[in-house]
Amino acid sequence: MPLRDELDRRFREFLDAESLIADPESQRPFECDGLPLHRELPLLVALPDTIDQVRRILQICDELRVPVVPRGAGTGLCAGATPLRDGVLLGLAKFTRILEIDPLARIARVQPGVTNLAISEAAAEYGLYYAPDPSSQIACTIGGNVAENSGGVHCLKYGLTTHNVLGVELLTVSGESMSIGGAALDCPGLDLMALLTGSEGLLGVVMEVTVKLLPVPETVRVLVAGFPTVDQAGDCVSRIIAAGIIPAGLEMMDRLAIRAAEDYVHAGYPVDAEAMLLCEVDGTADEVDATAERVEQLMRAMGADSIAVSRDEAHRLLLWQGRKSAFPAVGRLAPDYYCMDGTIPRHRVSEVLREIARLADEAGLQVANVFHAGDGNLHPLILYDSSHPDQVAAAEHLGAQILELSVAVGGCITGEHGVGLEKLAQMPAQFSAAELRQFERIKEAFDPGLALNPGKGIPLLKHCQEYRSLERGPSDG
Amino acid sequence: MADLSRAIAERVKAARADRTPLFLTAGGSKRNCIGRRCDAGDFDLSAHRGVVDYQPDELVLTARSSTPLADIDAVLEDRGQHLSFEPPRFSPAATIGGTVACNLSGPARPWGGSVRDMVLGTRLVDGRGETLRFGGQVMKNVAGYDVSRFVAGSLGVLGVITEVSLKVLPRPEASETRVLELEAPAAIETMNRFAAQPGPLDAAAWLDGRLYLRASGDTHAVLSLVRAWGGESLPGAGAFWQALRDHALPFFDGDAPLWRLSVRSSAPIEGYPEPLLIDWCGAQRWLRSEHDREALQALTRAGGGHLSLFRGGDRDGEVKPVLSPPEQELHRRLKRAFDPDGILNPGRMYGWM
Numbered sequence: 001m002p003l004r005d006e007l008d009r010r011f012r013e014f015l016d017a018e019s020l021i022a023d024p025e026s027q028r029p030f031e032c033d034g035l036p037l038h039r040e041l042p043l044l045v046a047l048p049d050t051i052d053q054v055r056r057i058l059q060i061c062d063e064l065r066v067p068v069v070p071r072g073a074g075t076g077l078c079a080g081a082t083p084l085r086d087g088v089l090l091g092l093a094k095f096t097r098i099l100e101i102d103p104l105a106r107i108a109r110v111q112p113g114v115t116n117l118a119i120s121e122a123a124a125e126y127g128l129y130y131a132p133d134p135s136s137q138i139a140c141t142i143g144g145n146v147a148e149n150s151g152g153v154h155c156l157k158y159g160l161t162t163h164n165v166l167g168v169e170l171l172t173v174s175g176e177s178m179s180i181g182g183a184a185l186d187c188p189g190l191d192l193m194a195l196l197t198g199s200e201g202l203l204g205v206v207m208e209v210t211v212k213l214l215p216v217p218e219t220v221r222v223l224v225a226g227f228p229t230v231d232q233a234g235d236c237v238s239r240i241i242a243a244g245i246i247p248a249g250l251e252m253m254d255r256l257a258i259r260a261a262e263d264y265v266h267a268g269y270p271v272d273a274e275a276m277l278l279c280e281v282d283g284t285a286d287e288v289d290a291t292a293e294r295v296e297q298l299m300r301a302m303g304a305d306s307i308a309v310s311r312d313e314a315h316r317l318l319l320w321q322g323r324k325s326a327f328p329a330v331g332r333l334a335p336d337y338y339c340m341d342g343t344i345p346r347h348r349v350s351e352v353l354r355e356i357a358r359l360a361d362e363a364g365l366q367v368a369n370v371f372h373a374g375d376g377n378l379h380p381l382i383l384y385d386s387s388h389p390d391q392v393a394a395a396e397h398l399g400a401q402i403l404e405l406s407v408a409v410g411g412c413i414t415g416e417h418g419v420g421l422e423k424l425a426q427m428p429a430q431f432s433a434a435e436l437r438q439f440e441r442i443k444e445a446f447d448p449g450l451a452l453n454p455g456k457g458i459p460l461l462k463h464c465q466e467y468r469s470l471e472r473g474p475s476d477g
Numbered sequence: 478m479a480d481l482s483r484a485i486a487e488r489v490k491a492a493r494a495d496r497t498p499l500f501l502t503a504g505g506s507k508r509n510c511i512g513r514r515c516d517a518g519d520f521d522l523s524a525h526r527g528v529v530d531y532q533p534d535e536l537v538l539t540a541r542s543s544t545p546l547a548d549i550d551a552v553l554e555d556r557g558q559h560l561s562f563e564p565p566r567f568s569p570a571a572t573i574g575g576t577v578a579c580n581l582s583g584p585a586r587p588w589g590g591s592v593r594d595m596v597l598g599t600r601l602v603d604g605r606g607e608t609l610r611f612g613g614q615v616m617k618n619v620a621g622y623d624v625s626r627f628v629a630g631s632l633g634v635l636g637v638i639t640e641v642s643l644k645v646l647p648r649p650e651a652s653e654t655r656v657l658e659l660e661a662p663a664a665i666e667t668m669n670r671f672a673a674q675p676g677p678l679d680a681a682a683w684l685d686g687r688l689y690l691r692a693s694g695d696t697h698a699v700l701s702l703v704r705a706w707g708g709e710s711l712p713g714a715g716a717f718w719q720a721l722r723d724h725a726l727p728f729f730d731g732d733a734p735l736w737r738l739s740v741r742s743s744a745p746i747e748g749y750p751e752p753l754l755i756d757w758c759g760a761q762r763w764l765r766s767e768h769d770r771e772a773l774q775a776l777t778r779a780g781g782g783h784l785s786l787f788r789g790g791d792r793d794g795e796v797k798p799v800l801s802p803p804e805q806e807l808h809r810r811l812k813r814a815f816d817p818d819g820i821l822n823p824g825r826m827y828g829w830m
């Protein structure tokens with residue numbers, strides 16, 4: 001019996017017809033994630049809604065040696081959730097229950113398909129929220145956030161996913177349950193939470209997540225400043241930090257991104273500025289007054305020629321909305337856009353943006369820049385038209401150059417979006433062969449048969465002939 | 478201020494070739510606690526020290542692993558910054574490498590993060606003598622597995638940490654401490670309730686009928702928060718928190734075994750034996766004396782956490798939290814992935830590992 005039919009038959013024993021998608025047309029919505037440059041259709045799409053079903057899917061796939069690709073909401077930007085042609089796509093979006101909110105201990109226990117925003121919404125009645133806030137937070141799932149170690153605009157002060165998750169319930173590749181971390185602040189034994197967070201679905205399927213909740217700050221205010229040059233805005237970021245201020249958020253946008261966002265949400269952004277900073281301060285009312293005043297003075301001293309301060313909550317949200325919808329806003333400027341994610345030492349930002357502009361000119365493409373400036377995490381958005389094959393190639397080439405540039409200035413190829421299929425080729429720019437081999441050994445420790453999301457995240461070197469000659473040592477392998 | 482990373486790699490290679498295990502040591506301040514006794518010859522790393530790079534505006538400091546915490550403090554203090562996780566010093570010789578290897582953080586940990594949280598990058602020499610670098614000097618890096626944070630708390634069983642890059646933060650402008658007379662159950666409830674409200678609370682501990690609360694940050698915010706708490710101001714508060722951090726309070730004196738319970742911060746305290754010290758807003762609880770391990774295990778299980786024998790007691794037996802069979806198997810595999818011949822700190826974390 002062909003493999004697809006065999007899987008289909010066995011899955012049907014516990015999944016209803018609606019939870020099992022075999023025909024290519026109905027599989028279309030699952031052919032890619034948020035990076036449509038990579039598309040594929042799997043053998044089957046399975047959409048279970050109980051842990052036991054997931055366990056049985058994993059067991060059957062293990063037995064039949066079929067690879068499994070976990071998927072949350074499919075908003076990932078590195079082709080991490082792209083199906084494998086010879087594999088099963090395991091959708092976890094039906095696991096949407098919030099299992100517990102403990103307002104005293106300030107933690108929530110949730111299923112993997114709960115959206116990022118839903119956690120904060122559920123915690124709001126206790127005056128609490130979940131801090132990491134990717135711009136995709138309405139749609140993306142906490143399972144995906146854990147898998148990517150996602151960030152957001154408030155990570156400068158409140159940390160990334162890895163700083164805000166305490167535990168997960170995991171199903172291993174063979175369907176075995178494992179509790180990692182929990183309600184305590186640290187893991188027993190080795191810190192498996194550190195390994196799992198950001199592991200891109202390669203080490204296990206996350207079936208439950210315990211997250212930290214923080215008290216909602218009493219007062220929050222955002223300042224938006226326009227600068228005549230990118231250099232001045234960049235220097236202003238350093239000056240704010242050097243003054244001992246850690247803002248709740250510190251974001252930068254360049255001219256093209258400012259204009260696109262302004263056209264999209266009409267937030268009153270400074271459309272004539274070359275660069276714009278959004279700086280959010282939070283705390284008690286007195287503290288916010290004092291800090292906002294200091295930030296405003298620094299912005300003026302660094303040459304800001306317009307400064308807007310949020311008047312009230314609605315205005316604050318509007319000022320943020322432009323930034324949070326920057327990707328779709330820029331997306332309106334061209335048929336397609338390609339989002340990069342390098343992180344660089346902050347003091348090199350002007351130099352890096354200039355070099356990106358030069359490379360873009362060379363490639364004949366436009367690039368808009370959105371930047372988690374406080375964290376040094378750049379999002380150059382390359383505009384292109386996918387109906388022109390040479391533009392696709394040019395965009396991919398320019399993307400690769402930008403990643404390599406990030407490494408060359410002392411940074412890394414991805415700050416929050418992950419490697420997936422997309423950045424595999426750039427991994428050797430950041431890591432030595434020995435380091436890559438070490439990633440592979442970690443993968444094998446969890447998944448000896450390389451069946452969970454194989455071919456994403458880390459290059460599988462052991463299987464390349466060239467690499468075997470580099471292997472040495474008596475007990476390696 | 479020497480860079481001995483080459484020599485360290487050579488030494489590990491040689492040890493692997495002739496199968497002589499190494500016990501990694503630098504300041505020696507944690508030799509007799511945290512892990513099990515390790516049957517291997519000392520490999521003294523203490524000369525591999527020095528701050529390699531410090532960029533206050535980037536909030537990053539990079540140091541060789543045997544750099545004393547005191548040296549790092551001095552460098553940071555000059556620029557008005559600090560290590561937000563308040564690393565404990567069990568002796569003045571305590572080093573940053575040892576702090577990372579033990580994932581040791583002080584009273585501010587629930588708010589300021591752990592040392593593991595602040596790790597941005599690590600260089601290590603694995604059990605093959607291979608020099609590896611993970612993470613880096615930037616704030617965000619999700620390429621590959623997060624090995625730089627994974628080695629925090631690994632007690633040297635995965636590799637010799639030779640260099641770490643850490644996120645550093647501005648020192649708070651002001652700090653105030655208040656003491657409330659409360660019994661333990663009420664203290665647990667109160668500290669967690671305060672922590673669920675906004676404000677610059679950054680330490681909460683309980684000992685001998687007294688709840689100690691500290692606020693640090695913006696002066697206005699600190700003053701308005703401590704006013705809301707009530708209680709008495711604590712003279713010499715800095716010395717109290719430092720003594721708590723360094724295990725220098727009388728509670729830690731003597732040879733009775735010291736147990737660490739890492740639990741849900743609000744877990745009930747009823748049934749806990751005395752003497753008891755509560756830190757980390759209830760999430761880290763310390764007990765002294767010859768308790769029955771099983772009984773304490775039941776308490777930690779009920780609290781959703783784990784138990785370790787931190788200092789004293791039988792250090793040839795298991796001291797770290799009990800793991801399930803599948804977790805044990807995974808730990809063994811990960812150990813082999815980094816140190817195939819078991820050269821580095823054999824048995825330091827678990828006898829079976």
Ligand SMILES: Cc1cc2nc3c(=O)[nH]c(=O)nc-3n(C[C@H](O)[C@H](O)[C@H](O)COP(=O)(O)OP(=O)(O)OC[C@H]3O[C@@H](n4cnc5c(N)ncnc54)[C@H](O)[C@@H]3O)c2cc1C
Nearest residue numbers: 072073074075076080134135141143144145147151201206
């Ligand atoms: C408009 C837009 C804005 C964005 N903004 C941000 C941002 O600000 N910050 C940021 O960090 N990211 C951002 N992203 C990227 C993306 O939203 C995040 O990476 C998000 O965490 C992905 O979640 P998801 O549920 O969509 O995961 P998916 O895309 O479905 O999957 C992502 C990865 O996680 C794995 N996975 C999913 N669920 C599980 C599970 N339960 N167990 C194991 N593995 C699993 C998949 O195999 C895949 O490798 C943005 C994306 C878009 C489209």
